[in-house]
Amino acid sequence: MDVKYYLRERFFPHMWCAGCGHGIVLNALVRAVDGLGIKKRDMVMVSGIGCSSRISGYVDFHSLHTLHGRALAFATGVKLSKPSLNVIVPMGDGDALAIGGNHFIHAARRNINITALVMNNRTYGMTGGQFSPLSGVGTKATTAPYSNIDREFDTVELATGAGATFVARTTVYHVKQLQSLLKKAISHNGFSVLEVLSQCPTYFGRKNRKGSAVDMLNSFKDGTVPVGSKKKQDNPELIERGVFVDKILPEYCEAYAELVERATAK
Amino acid sequence: MSKKITFVQGNEACALGAMYAGLDFYAGYPITPSTEIAETLAVMLPAAGKKFIQMEDEISSMCAIIGASLTGNKVMTATSGPGFSLKQEALGYAVMAEIPCVVVNVQRGGPSTGNPTHVSQGDVNQARWGTHGDHSIVALSASNHQDVFKMTVEAFNIAETYRTPVILLFDEVIGHMREKLIVPEEGEIPLVARLRTSLKEGVNYHPYLPREDGRLPMSDFGDVHRFNVTGLYHDMWGFPTDKPELVQELLRHLIDKIENNVHKMTFYKSYFLEDASTILISYGSAARSALSVVKQRRNRGESIGLLELNTIWPFPAELVRECTQHADLVAVVEMNVGQLTQSVKLAVGTQKRVHLINRLDGQMIIDKDIKRILRILQGRGI
Structure with missing residues (x-):
C-alpha cells in the first residue's frame, strides 16, 4: 500500500522527538484504514492538545485539532450530526483521562460510535514531562521530583466500567496486533477504546531511567502478555494485551434515529 | 410556518426563533434561568427530525455544537452565568477557527453561583472579553419577546455571514417573563444559509482564504474537500503557522471582519x-x-x-x-x-x-x- 496517499506531506516533517512511539501509531492507523477500505472523505480525526493530538493534522482526512481534553466532546457533535462519518479520536493519557476524563466516561456511557485511541506514554510530553494520571506511584516527573504519590487509572478498567462496548490494549512494539486491533476498534459499532502503550524516551524514559527508545520498546515486549495468559497469574506486574470487552449494545446515533421516529410519529 | 399568536416565555421565544432560523443541532446542559430553551428544543428538534443532545457539562455542549457546525449544520447552545464562564475557552476556539454558532446567555446574578433565579446584566463585558486573546465578538440583546425571536434569527444570520460565534445576551426577566409573541410567517425575516464553496473535487480549496467580499466559503466534513481545523494560529489551509506576517494577518482578519461591519450588524x-x-x-x-x-x-x-x-x-x-x-x-x-x-x-x-x-x-x-x-x-x- 501507499502510506503517503494518506498523509499530508505539506505538514511534514512531523514534530515528534526521535524515538517517540507515536509515529508507529500513525503508520498502523493508516494501514488499518486502508485495510478496511474506508474512503478518506468518510474519515474524521478529532484530537485535543498534546503530542498525540498532532496525529490528526498529518493524515489526509477531515481533521479537527481542538482543545485540551475536549476532543471527544467535539467528536460527539461531529458524529451525532453526521452518523455516516467514521470518527477516530486520538488522545494522550493526560488529554483523555485527566482534563478529558469526564468526556471519556460519558462518551463511553452513551456508546456513541467513536473510536477513542489512548496513546499512553505516561507523561505530558508537550509541556516537558509532568506526571499524568497514568504515570503511576513511584515514577518521577518534573512535577514529581520526590517520586509520584498519585495512583494511576487502569484505562481498560475505567473504559469497561464506564460502559465502552469495545475495550482493547496493545503497545507500539506489537505493531501487527496494533493494526488488527485498530481495525476491530474502527469497525466496532459503538464506543471503542484502544489503549496503546507508547514510549516517550525524551521525558518519561529519561526521568525514570528507562534507557533508549529501543530499551523502552523491549520493555513493552517483556512487560506485557496476551489477555488470559498464565504468566499474568504468576506475575501480576505484567500488563495484558488484547481485547477485554467486545459486545453489542444499542449505539447512540441509532437510538437517536429511533427517538426521532417516535417524535415524528403522529 | 403561518402567522401564529402565542403567549410564551422569552426562553420559548428564543427556541422558536432558533427553529425559524433553521436550527439543526442543539447541545446543552441544564442551568437556571436558561433551561426552558433546552426543554423546548428537546420537544421541537426531534419532532423536526433534527438533533438535540444533553451533554455531560457546559464545556462539552459548546464543543459539540462546534463539531456539529463543521458537518454543515446551524447550531446553538444556551446557558447562564456560570455555564457561560465554562464555555469561554471553546467560544474562543469558535472565534479562532471561524465556526458559525449561536450561544445564548440568559444572564443571572453573579459572580459565582450568585442568584440563579434573579436578574442581572453583569455578563456584558464577559461576553466581550471572556475568552483569552485579542478578538472581536458579536453579542445581541432584546427587551421583549418579539425582539428575542428576531434577534435569535439575526444571530444565526450573522454567524453564517461572518463565520463567527454570536452571543445572545438575554436576562432572567426576559427569559422567564411571559408575553405575546407573533411568530413571523416564513420568509418574513430573511435567512442566511451556509455559504459553501463551489470548488469541485481536485481543485485546491482554502478554508481560511477570504473572498474579495471578506466571506469565507465553507466545506462540510464528509464532503470532498479535506482540511485541517485548529485553534492554533494557522494559514489559509488551516495548518499551524508561527510566521509573524501570517499571524498578524489572521488576527487582523478575525477582528476586522467584525469591526469593519459594525453598521451591518447594528440593531x-x-x-x-x-x-x-x-x-x-x-x-x-x-x-x-x-x-x-x-x-x-x-x-x-x-x-x-x-x-x-x-x-x-x-x-x-x-x-x-x-x-x-x-x-x-x-x-x-x-x-x-x-x-x-x-x-x-x-x-x-x-x-x-x-x-x-x-x-x-x-x-x-x-x-x-x-x-x-x-x-x-x-x-x-x-
Whole structure:
C-alpha cells in the first residue's frame, strides 16, 4: 500500500522527538484504514492538545485539532450530526483521562460510535514531562521530583466500567496486533477504546531511567502478555494485551434515529 | 410556518426563533434561568427530525455544537452565568477557527453561583472579553419577546455571514417573563444559509482564504474537500503557522471582519430621540423600565428619549455619538456596575458627562428607581 496517499506531506516533517512511539501509531492507523477500505472523505480525526493530538493534522482526512481534553466532546457533535462519518479520536493519557476524563466516561456511557485511541506514554510530553494520571506511584516527573504519590487509572478498567462496548490494549512494539486491533476498534459499532502503550524516551524514559527508545520498546515486549495468559497469574506486574470487552449494545446515533421516529410519529 | 399568536416565555421565544432560523443541532446542559430553551428544543428538534443532545457539562455542549457546525449544520447552545464562564475557552476556539454558532446567555446574578433565579446584566463585558486573546465578538440583546425571536434569527444570520460565534445576551426577566409573541410567517425575516464553496473535487480549496467580499466559503466534513481545523494560529489551509506576517494577518482578519461591519450588524430602537435633551440608553429588560419612564415624562412634556441597543457588541459607537450629540444629559440604564456605560462614555467623548442609573441587588430595575436618580441628575433634588 501507499502510506503517503494518506498523509499530508505539506505538514511534514512531523514534530515528534526521535524515538517517540507515536509515529508507529500513525503508520498502523493508516494501514488499518486502508485495510478496511474506508474512503478518506468518510474519515474524521478529532484530537485535543498534546503530542498525540498532532496525529490528526498529518493524515489526509477531515481533521479537527481542538482543545485540551475536549476532543471527544467535539467528536460527539461531529458524529451525532453526521452518523455516516467514521470518527477516530486520538488522545494522550493526560488529554483523555485527566482534563478529558469526564468526556471519556460519558462518551463511553452513551456508546456513541467513536473510536477513542489512548496513546499512553505516561507523561505530558508537550509541556516537558509532568506526571499524568497514568504515570503511576513511584515514577518521577518534573512535577514529581520526590517520586509520584498519585495512583494511576487502569484505562481498560475505567473504559469497561464506564460502559465502552469495545475495550482493547496493545503497545507500539506489537505493531501487527496494533493494526488488527485498530481495525476491530474502527469497525466496532459503538464506543471503542484502544489503549496503546507508547514510549516517550525524551521525558518519561529519561526521568525514570528507562534507557533508549529501543530499551523502552523491549520493555513493552517483556512487560506485557496476551489477555488470559498464565504468566499474568504468576506475575501480576505484567500488563495484558488484547481485547477485554467486545459486545453489542444499542449505539447512540441509532437510538437517536429511533427517538426521532417516535417524535415524528403522529 | 403561518402567522401564529402565542403567549410564551422569552426562553420559548428564543427556541422558536432558533427553529425559524433553521436550527439543526442543539447541545446543552441544564442551568437556571436558561433551561426552558433546552426543554423546548428537546420537544421541537426531534419532532423536526433534527438533533438535540444533553451533554455531560457546559464545556462539552459548546464543543459539540462546534463539531456539529463543521458537518454543515446551524447550531446553538444556551446557558447562564456560570455555564457561560465554562464555555469561554471553546467560544474562543469558535472565534479562532471561524465556526458559525449561536450561544445564548440568559444572564443571572453573579459572580459565582450568585442568584440563579434573579436578574442581572453583569455578563456584558464577559461576553466581550471572556475568552483569552485579542478578538472581536458579536453579542445581541432584546427587551421583549418579539425582539428575542428576531434577534435569535439575526444571530444565526450573522454567524453564517461572518463565520463567527454570536452571543445572545438575554436576562432572567426576559427569559422567564411571559408575553405575546407573533411568530413571523416564513420568509418574513430573511435567512442566511451556509455559504459553501463551489470548488469541485481536485481543485485546491482554502478554508481560511477570504473572498474579495471578506466571506469565507465553507466545506462540510464528509464532503470532498479535506482540511485541517485548529485553534492554533494557522494559514489559509488551516495548518499551524508561527510566521509573524501570517499571524498578524489572521488576527487582523478575525477582528476586522467584525469591526469593519459594525453598521451591518447594528440593531437598535429609538424612542423620541429627535428633540431629546435627556437621553437614556438601555438594553434588555432594563430598557422596558427606561421606556416606561420616557413615555411617562413625554406625556408631561419633557424632552426625553430612549436609545435601546439590540446590538451590544461590536459596540455601535458611531450611532451612540450621533444620537447623543445634541443631548444635555446622557444616562445609561443597566443592571450592573456600569459595564456598558464605559463604552458609552468612550463613544460620547469627554465633553459630556455620562451617568449610570443602575440596580445591583438582584432585583429588576423599575421606573421608580430610574425616576429617583433622574431627579438628582436633573438637579431637581431628592
